[in-house]
Amino acid sequence: MLAEEYPERFIVNGTFDPRDGEEGLEYLEELDDRFDLQGVKVYTAEWRGESKGWRLDDPESFEFLEKCEDLGIENVHPHKGPTIRPLNMDAFDVTDVDDAASSFPELNFVVEHVGLPRLDDFCWIGTQEPNVYGGLAVAAPFARTRPRKFGEILGELLYWLGEDKLLFGSDYAIWEPDWLVPEVMNFEFTADERAEYGVEWDVEAKRKVMGENAAELYDIDIDERMGTLADDEISREFGLGSQYEAVADD
Amino acid sequence: MAGTEDTSAAAVRERVRRVTDPELDRSIVDLEYLTECRVEGTHASLTLRLPTAWCSPAFAWMMVVDAREEARSAPGIETARVELVDHMHAEEITHGVNEGLAFETAFDEAEGGIDDLRRELLEKARLARQYDAVRTLREAGLDDAALATLTPEGIEFDGDRALVPVDDALVVCTEREPIDLYLDRAERLGLLEPGRPAFRDHEGEPIEAEEFELVQRRARLARTNISGQAGICAGLHESRQAAVEQ
Structure with missing residues (x-):
């Protein structure tokens, strides 16, 4: 597969589903053996058989989080979508992250699309739990389509979580990073927004959110990696070498 | 009598305007979820279509129940029927609400009511x-x-x-x-x-x-969340409207 062919260009994350029980734990070990996992992506809202979702703070989930700890898989990325079960509960509840994060302080929890539409609950948790991060995928396109909404959302995230705990994501199967990356990087707060939130979207913040924070979670030495990528097969084939030349700090 | 019915339908619509999408805290009339509002005699017939077919059944239920209640409270109206369309649970919700069932009766998989x-x-x-x-x-x-x-x-x-x-x-x-x-x-x-x-x-x-x-x-954070989600729902709604109109 592509990631095994170009290991310098891809980081493969695993996955787990607590409803798979013992088999699931074994499968996670197999994935770890094969890919030397540093992270997993999990879908708490995914249907399976009779079950229409699970929670990160379920006892079954805790077994898997313990296994992650044992195997040295440090990063857990919960993608939270609308869950249908139980029918009378909040379909978008993100509060399961809270207990999971405080019970596993050695793991990092990157909540994808920052918990929208429960951004408020997410920020409240993220500001209190040092190991909770926000992934910007799905929220990022607002930078083009609804920039002032994006300003509000980014303002809140920088206020409650700070620039060290946000990670850019493109959800590239749906949005092309080609336009999305520059859109987010070129985004500017208005003077009012800056005054309201008391935060900056400056070069330093951008470097962290667009890459340095992820690099830290995944033990990537950026300079070293840039050196490797500048001259690998892909760079040579597509003429990408120049973009890896080190850029002097402003 | 057409004038009276138009007036009655307008009166019903004004009542239903008070119903909000519980997540977006905005009127379902302003959000254009109310696609039909007719009055025949003392009976009101309404149709609701939400931005997606998979909007939370609990939220959908609340809007349909509230719309029916508000319609029934309009002057000159004695009975009202609200139909939810193009939703994965359209039938259960339409039937359940108009029969006056509790949520947990209409959905036996529900654990308790929605209060x-x-x-x-x-x-x-x-x-x-x-x-x-x-x-x-x-x-x-x-x-x-x-x-x-x-x-x-x-x-x-x-x-x-x-x-x-x-x-x-x-x-x-x-x-x-x-x-x-x-x-x-x-x-x-x-x-x-x-x-x-x-x-x-x-x-x-x-x-x-x-x-x-x-x-x-x-409180500002709560507001950002609600209006952020309103933006997402509006985008979905626009797409759905465009698809429906084709």
């Missing part, structure tokens, strides 16, 4: 509206100490203005609407009592003056 969920969402809406009300009053000159202790009876209304006497000499005067909007939600949650502070933290408790700023920021 708790309704309350949770109402709380978020209240907090979001509190942000605007407080901001309005702060801009008019009220300080946090005054805001933390402001009681419902401490606010007077005159036309489209709200008046808050600060002392014998000073009255703060603001736009009425954000205050009204906030008090509506606070009242629904049973938080408005004479002698008790009108503004509360995210758990419904009175606020210490020193904590007022933190609560205001938490």
Whole structure:
């Protein structure tokens, strides 16, 4: 597969589903053996058989989080979508992250699309739990389509979580990073927004959110990696070498 | 008689305008969920279509139930039927609501009713509206100490203005609407009592003056979440409308 062919260009994350029980734990070990996992992506809202979702703070989930700890898989990325079960509960509840994060302080929890539409609950948790991060995928396109909404959302995230705990994501199967990356990087707060939130979207913040924070979670030495990528097969084939030349700090 | 029916349909629509999407805290009429509103004699027929077929069944239920109740309360209306269309649970919800069933009866997989969920969402809406009300009053000159202790009876209304006497000499005067909007939600949650502070933290408790700023920021966050989600739903709704109209 592509990631095994170009290991310098891809980081493969695993996955787990607590409803798979013992088999699931074994499968996670197999994935770890094969890919030397540093992270997993999990879908708490995914249907399976009779079950229409699970929670990160379920006892079954805790077994898997313990296994992650044992195997040295440090990063857990919960993608939270609308869950249908139980029918009378909040379909978008993100509060399961809270207990999971405080019970596993050695793991990092990157909540994808920052918990929208429960951004408020997410920020409240993220500001209190040092190991909770926000992934910007799905929220990022607002930078083009609804920039002032994006300003509000980014303002809140920088206020409650700070620039060290946000990670850019493109959800590239749906949005092309080609336009999305520059859109987010070129985004500017208005003077009012800056005054309201008391935060900056400056070069330093951008470097962290667009890459340095992820690099830290995944033990990537950026300079070293840039050196490797500048001259690998892909760079040579597509003429990408120049973009890896080190850029002097402003 | 066409004129009377048009008037009745308009009257029903105005009543139904009070129904809000529980997550977006906006009128389902303004959101264009109400695609049909007819009156025949004393019977009202309504149709609701939501932005997606998979909108939370619990939220959908709330909107259909509330729309039916409001329609029935319109002058000259005795019975009302609301049909939810193009939704994964359209049949169960349409049938259940119009038969007057409880949510947990219509959906036997549900664990209990939806009162708790309704309350949770109402709380978020209240907090979001509190942000605007407080901001309005702060801009008019009220300080946090005054805001933390402001009681419902401490606010007077005159036309489209709200008046808050600060002392014998000073009255703060603001736009009425954000205050009204906030008090509506606070009242629904049973938080408005004479002698008790009108503004509360995210758990419904009175606020210490020193904590007022933190609560205001938490309220701002609630508002950002709601309006952010409104943006997402609006995008989905536009796409769906375009598809339907083709």
